Amino acid sequence: MNFCKRAWLNVWAKKGRSILLILVSAAILMFVLAGLLIRSAAVKATNQAKAEVGATVTLSANRQAAFKQMRKSSQSKSSKRSKLTLNPVKLSDATKIAKLKHVGSYNVTSTTSANAKSYDTVSTSTGMGGGGTSGGPGKMGGKTTTSTGDTQIDGVTATSLTSDFSDKQSKIVKGRGITSSDRNTNHVVIEKELASQNDLSVGDTMTIKKTTGNKGTVKVKVVGIYKASSSSASTAGPMSTDPSNTVYASYTLANSLKGSKYANTADSVTFNVTAPSQVSQVKKAGNKVISSSKYALSTDDSSYQTVKASMSSFEGFANKIVWLVAIAGTIILALIVILMIRERRFEIGVLLSLGEARWKIVAQFFTEMIMVLVVALAIAGVGGKFVGNQLGSQLMSQAATTTQTTSSMAGQGQGGGQAAMTTQRARQRLSWPLRSVRSIWPNSVGLVLPLPSCRLCWLQEASCAWNRVKS
Amino acid sequence: MLKTQDLSYWYQNANQPLFKNVNLEFEEGESYAILGHSGTGKTTFLSLIAGLDTPKDGAILLQDQSLKKIGLTNYRRKHVAIVFQAYNLFTYMSPLNNLLTAMAITESKHAGDREYATQVLRDLGIGEDLITRNVQHLSGGQQQRVAIARTMVCDARLVVADEPTGNLDEDNTQAVITQFQSIAHDQKKCVVIVTHELDVAAMCDHQYRLENRQFTKLA
Structure with a gap:
């Protein structure tokens, strides 16, 4: 297990580089966790809204x-x-x-x-x-x-x-x-x-x-x-x-x-x-x-179908965030690791000259990454918890408003003059999770998403459920 | 101890080998110097006998056993210790940790023995105040002495050094060569030094010159 000791010595000796790597990893992980959180919130909200809309x-x-x-x-x-x-x-x-x-x-x-x-x-x-x-x-x-x-x-x-x-x-x-x-x-x-x-x-x-x-x-x-x-x-x-x-x-x-x-x-x-x-x-x-x-x-069940379509769109949006951040994060981390390894070719040569097995050299680099990622994950977890609490309370307050609106859907007939109200309700239902997310992650979400065409949910016109409801 | 049999090496063109059909023999308790101009293939020869590269033709035998059979990684770990011109220490470690790491990797009989490693460093003039300092904060001569100490704490019977005094001043050169002589004569190891400095070569027991693709033993 000498490679573990070497990994620790390297991480400890190069504190500046390690801290930088931890911060980059933490930022990426926090984005991923936030994405997962949004997706989880969306799924919960969808189920809740579906149950409430009736x-x-x-x-x-x-x-x-x-x-x-x-x-x-x-x-x-x-x-x-x-x-x-x-x-x-x-x-x-x-x-x-x-x-x-x-x-x-x-x-x-x-x-x-x-x-x-x-x-x-x-x-x-x-x-x-x-x-x-x-x-x-x-x-x-x-x-x-x-x-x-x-x-x-x-x-x-x-x-x-x-x-x-x-x-x-x-x-x-x-x-x-x-x-x-x-x-x-x-x-x-x-x-x-x-x-x-x-x-x-x-x-x-x-x-x-x-x-x-x-x-x-x-x-x-x-x-x-x-x-x-x-x-x-x-x-x-x-x-x-x-x-x-x-x-x-x-x-x-x-x-x-x-x-x-x-x-x-x-x-x-x-x-x-x-x-x-x-x-x-x-x-x-x-x-x-x-x-x-x-x-x-x-x-x-038109209200249910409307909510289902809206929430599916939101879930898709959250999924896209998770995938986008995960892929971008992996690429960024991979590039950093490649640069680090290129920088350490000399050290690899010394280890090989001493007769170190190749797998132990690879294991040393992996151990270093794991050490960094564990700390980064802890930081991201603490940050994610804070974001989660904020997001959760925001969603809860919005959900209370939505509950009042959605419960009114029960027993709704097919009379005229309801279209405008249905649209209004659909808009409210559709927008609250997005507004919640946007209020908490105004800049971070904007960093990873292209400029949207819909002012409500930032999605492209074609994929925006609100636009579909409007039309 | 170590023999080369019709050893040949070339980089791209087999018709233009760096050296061809080299037959040399290195014994324990002796020090050898390999002289030659730049680009003649001294370092390449050292890489071959250090197990860092494989010959294009011929063979290298350690106690009549081919390196191929021993396995290059195993050979490097158990039988050979290398000293480089640029010291090649682990820059993120102290001298003591450099030695302990080398002892662990090479599975030395003293592996994990901090006292032994400290004593070896002390013998080479690396005092208590230096052994826990990062090696990058040591002078060139001190770093080279740490590199030599690393070869001493390993159990390898063959020590090869590539221009070990290239970056050192006269006093440090003298001290380093004395250490190599001590390794050869006191520890009964075989020391092969590649150098282009005649003074350094003269201090070794045997001298070879690589010239015109052939090794010539100097009188």
Whole structure:
């Protein structure tokens, strides 16, 4: 083991050169460790984001099958025009799906309309020479499809599970929202404009008039007041009521307003899938427990796919950093070692003249490198730990923001006007790990990366996921 | 002890050898000087008998055994010690560590014996204050004495020296040659010195001149 002693003597005697080599190696190793750290953070963040963003499966009436049935009926009874009959979803079917693997919470939606009795609805002037309330939305279910009212009743399991509330489009300003405990009660949550116009507050009662059946009246109790950020009628269709006239209630109340035959039914049920990657399996399993001629299961994992694409791009970016630094570092270290060995040809000659074995000479140089690398690794480890702590806390704080945003994706429908929000969320999700990294490694990352074309993530236009989302 | 049999060497053209069919014999307890002008092949001959190179033709025998059979690395480690004109010490070590390293590599019977190494250095005039100092901080004469000490602590029976006094002044030259004579006569080793200095050669027991591709023994 004389070569080990020689290695030590050489490293110790040439302190300046050894320190320089340690610093260069430490810098390279720190870059590599940082790259690995970023990649590890990206993988963790990806998994977390994937878990949080979720995916949904919606159970609703099978419109395709209903249209097919309608066409068949109209062919047989050529003189008479047939009506489109949509079957409301039975809650017993929804319960079966809720028991499937990877299915988390679910939200029952039942929407109808009613007429104001003890209050005035909010009227909207369109500036086109007309004003006042327009017809309510047409609803599912046999004969009631033509019934309209000036107040829209949105029956839900809980307001917090609706996309409007989870997306912060609407928020409770007084009282509370509808929860699952409001089942079989007449509790409602009304819009702030409607409340102020009618001088209503939490605890007050209001009377609404059914639009179907005996057209009787129902007394409802206000338990909460919400504020809708998009209260303009322009956001709704030309036949819609003003958004302020939307009243949230338990789906049981909406069903009772529709009629007794709608008990234990829903317009649609949205299931949150806990493992977004398993959404197709959930759909497959769900189709087995329902009648596909009556109902259809639709999936919405677009958010998951967006996040997946964004994070894959980020992981690729981190991988590139690791490889780039590792290759560049290896080349730099190899060049240094080659220069060192060239410088020491004289010493090699002396060792050979003394009869030293070649492998021991090689082993001596390797031992010297290992000594230097061990110290460099320790320095890089300490530096990496510091960077890791900084990066970790930064990622955690960003993740908290992202969690709030991503959780709103659960139960999101396919309604219009969501595209801009989806893009905004995707941008936030995509950018936070990159912003975190950039804030910690502003100069070092810039050293090893070419000047990017995307200001957000520094990637080239073609490979930038944000640009893909934008387009 | 060491014999050359029809030893020939050339670099590129076999028709222009540095020396051809050289037959020499070197004995223990004797010192030999090889004289010659620059470029005649003195150092090349020394490289061959030191096992640093292989002959193009002929053979070198150590106690009637071919160097090929002994193995050049083994031969260099066990049977030969070399002193260079530029001392060729480990520049990142002290004189003591230079000796201890050489003793370890050559698997000397005194390997690891610091006292022995210190005594040898002391005998050659390298005092206590110098033995732990980096060799680069020693004078040329001191460094050459350390190089000679390195050959003394090894068990090699053959000591070859290439221009060992080339960088030394007169006093140091005298001291170094005295040491070589002591190695030859007291330690009963065979010392072969390549030099172009007649004074140095005259102090050796035998002198050979390399001229016109042949070795000639001087009277």
